[in-house]
Amino acid sequence: MKISARNVIDGTVKEIKKGVTTAHVLIDISGATITASITNESVDELGLKTGAKVKAVIKASDVMIAVS
Amino acid sequence: MKISARNVIDGTVKEIKKGVTTAHVLIDISGATITASITNESVDELGLKTGAKVKAVIKASDVMIAVS
Amino acid sequence: MKISARNVIDGTVKEIKKGVTTAHVLIDISGATITASITNESVDELGLKTGAKVKAVIKASDVMIAVS
Amino acid sequence: MKISARNVIDGTVKEIKKGVTTAHVLIDISGATITASITNESVDELGLKTGAKVKAVIKASDVMIAVS
Amino acid sequence: MKISARNVIDGTVKEIKKGVTTAHVLIDISGATITASITNESVDELGLKTGAKVKAVIKASDVMIAVS
Amino acid sequence: MKISARNVIDGTVKEIKKGVTTAHVLIDISGATITASITNESVDELGLKTGAKVKAVIKASDVMIAVS
Numbered sequence: 001m002k003i004s005a006r007n008v009i010d011g012t013v014k015e016i017k018k019g020v021t022t023a024h025v026l027i028d029i030s031g032a033t034i035t036a037s038i039t040n041e042s043v044d045e046l047g048l049k050t051g052a053k054v055k056a057v058i059k060a061s062d063v064m065i066a067v068s
Numbered sequence: 069m070k071i072s073a074r075n076v077i078d079g080t081v082k083e084i085k086k087g088v089t090t091a092h093v094l095i096d097i098s099g100a101t102i103t104a105s106i107t108n109e110s111v112d113e114l115g116l117k118t119g120a121k122v123k124a125v126i127k128a129s130d131v132m133i134a135v136s
Numbered sequence: 137m138k139i140s141a142r143n144v145i146d147g148t149v150k151e152i153k154k155g156v157t158t159a160h161v162l163i164d165i166s167g168a169t170i171t172a173s174i175t176n177e178s179v180d181e182l183g184l185k186t187g188a189k190v191k192a193v194i195k196a197s198d199v200m201i202a203v204s
Numbered sequence: 205m206k207i208s209a210r211n212v213i214d215g216t217v218k219e220i221k222k223g224v225t226t227a228h229v230l231i232d233i234s235g236a237t238i239t240a241s242i243t244n245e246s247v248d249e250l251g252l253k254t255g256a257k258v259k260a261v262i263k264a265s266d267v268m269i270a271v272s
Numbered sequence: 273m274k275i276s277a278r279n280v281i282d283g284t285v286k287e288i289k290k291g292v293t294t295a296h297v298l299i300d301i302s303g304a305t306i307t308a309s310i311t312n313e314s315v316d317e318l319g320l321k322t323g324a325k326v327k328a329v330i331k332a333s334d335v336m337i338a339v340s
Numbered sequence: 341m342k343i344s345a346r347n348v349i350d351g352t353v354k355e356i357k358k359g360v361t362t363a364h365v366l367i368d369i370s371g372a373t374i375t376a377s378i379t380n381e382s383v384d385e386l387g388l389k390t391g392a393k394v395k396a397v398i399k400a401s402d403v404m405i406a407v408s
Contacts, residue, residue, distance in 0.1 A: 001134075001137035001139075001270050002181065002270065002271055003139070003193060003268055003269070003270040004175070004269045004270070005268050006092075006103045006175070007102055007103055009101075019360070019361045020361060021223045021224065022361060024074075024128060025133060027131075027133070029098070029100045030098045030100045031099070032077055032078075032098045033077075034126070034131055035075055035128045036128055037074070037127075037131070038133055038140040039140070039142070039196075042133070045138065046133060046135050046138055048133065048135070052135070053135075053136075054133050054134065054135050055133070055134040055135070055136075055137075056132070056133060057132040057133070057134050057139060058130060058131055059265075060103045060105035060175075061399075062126060062130035063103065063104035063105070063125070064104065064106070064126070064343055064399065065095070065116065065123070065124060065125070065343070066069075066071075066076070066114075066122065066123040066342065066343040066344070067115070067116070067120070067121075067122050067123070067341065067342055068121075068341055069339065069340055069341035069395075071338040071341075071343070071397060072336045072337045072376070072379070073336050074379070087156070088156050088157065088292050090157060104344070107400075110344035110346075113342065125343060129195075129197060129333060132140045132141050132195070133139070133140045134137050134138065134140070135138055137270075139270075142228075142239045143238055143239055144270070145237075145238065146236075155292070156292050156293065160264065163267075163269070165234070165236045166233070166235040166236045167234040167235070168213050168214075168234045169213075170211055171211055171264045171267065172264055172268065173210070173263075173264035173265045173267070174269060182269060182270075182271050183271070184271070189272075190270065190271050191269070191270040191272075192267055193268040193269070193270050194238070194267055194268070195241075196228060196241035197241045197331075198263070198266035199231075199238055199240035199241070199260055199261070199262055200240065200242070200275055200276045200331065201229060201231070201240050201242055201246070201250060201252065201258050201259070201260060201275070201276045202205075202212070202250075202258065202273050202276070203250050203256070203257075203258050203259070203273065203274055205273035205275075205327075205407065206317065206407055207273075207275070207329060207404055208310040208311070208314035208318060208404045208406070209404050210311070225359045225362060243278070243332075249274065250274055261275060263401075263404065265401060275406075278364075278375045279374055280406070281373075282372075296346075296400060297405060299403075301370070301372045302369070302370045303370040303371070304350075304369045304372070305349075306349065306398070306403055307347055307400045308400055308405050309346070309399075309401045309403070310404070310405055314405070318407050320405065320407070324407070325407075325408075326406065326407050327405070327406040327407070328403055328405060329405070329406050330404070331377075331402070332375045332376055333377045334398060334399070334402035335375065335397070335398055336376065336378070337365060337376050337378060337382070337386060337388065337394050337395070337396060337397070338348070338386075339386050339387070339388070339392070339393075339394050339395070340393075340395075
């Protein structure tokens with residue numbers, strides 16, 4: 001499957017923190033960490049586990065840039 | 069300045085592609101590339117140039133996860 | 137590929153209106169029409185054409201509800 | 205009221221699943237289903253019930269396209 | 273019409289800057305200014321003009337908070 | 341720190357309503373109120389309290405316009 005989102009980045013699940021309905025999934029991207037907030041339901045449906053190979057999908061318009 | 073967005077990731081500007089009003093800024097994040105779509109106006113105001121140290125700011129709820 | 141977005145809806149491309157950098161793609165969803173705004177670059181990479189079978193991918197948190 | 209969002213689609217509430225603070229509302233759009241994630245508070249304020257006529261409001265830039 | 277977005281704020285159009293396809297609309301909110309980026313098409317359909325009474329509609333999850 | 345988001349608006353925290361994992365923070369913007377939905381974790385990290393001076397950060401593309 002190919003998607004119109006500009007960012008489809010390979011990573012590895014580092015940690016999954018499940019809340020009541022929402023989970024925070026920490027993804028290792030060649031050393032950097034990206035946190036995704038998705039539903040617990042999605043975590044289960046995708047079969048996510050620590051160490052799993054995943055793709056972080058982010059629209060380019062959802063990436064802001066900050067400078068010090 | 070601190071911000072409520074969960075992802076504030078250090079990177080380096082790799083390339084800036086200016087369009088008519090919108091620019092695509094490619095940011096190197098420890099080897100991976102993240103593309104941000106921001107206004108040309110923002111590129112100028114932030115003084116972005118190839119090689120500049122920046123932070124990619126992304127809300128956790130804007131990060132989706134895909135698996136093959 | 138499976139994705140964490142709650143809405144992955146089957147549809148057919150009805151019309152593609154390319155602008156300078158952004159395209160509006162009208163997708164027929166069992167009679168209703170959903171418009172997606174994506175880059176011209178994505179239209180080309182995905183090989184989109186009128187009549188193509190596609191999936192509209194929308195996060196549940198990006199769907200608002202209005203009542204009269 | 206008219207709104208700048210490109211997608212204002214007529215539908216019927218099919219099911220409401222209330223969580224602790226967030227509800228998932230399933231909307232029938234001429235046979236297809238779109239899920240909206242809104243606050244329980246909004247469900248109450250809008251007086252949403254199964255069978256209610258509603259509009260799903262989605263910005264075109266929040267619709268991604270995927271192809272197999 | 274009532275909508276599930278938490279922020280529906282009364283304002284007055286201060287300035288409209290049309291680009292090739294996208295317009296920046298500056299809205300005065302009791303002295304503060306909020307900028308909306310919408311399509312030129314929406315500007316025309318809504319009949320927006322300087323001085324027009326409008327509502328800025330923003331989902332609560334799209335508002336970030338920063339502190340110095 | 342400067343950010344690419346078009347709206348960085350000065351305000352004062354009016355009220356903080358913590359939920360299980362998400363907080364609604366009401367910000368006074370020269371008389372108008374903007375509600376932000378952020379994680380409880382962010383509220384703590386930013387040290388938010390009633391009366392605190394903050395900035396509401398909103399991308400221009402996340403502001404819709406409605407007219408009656």
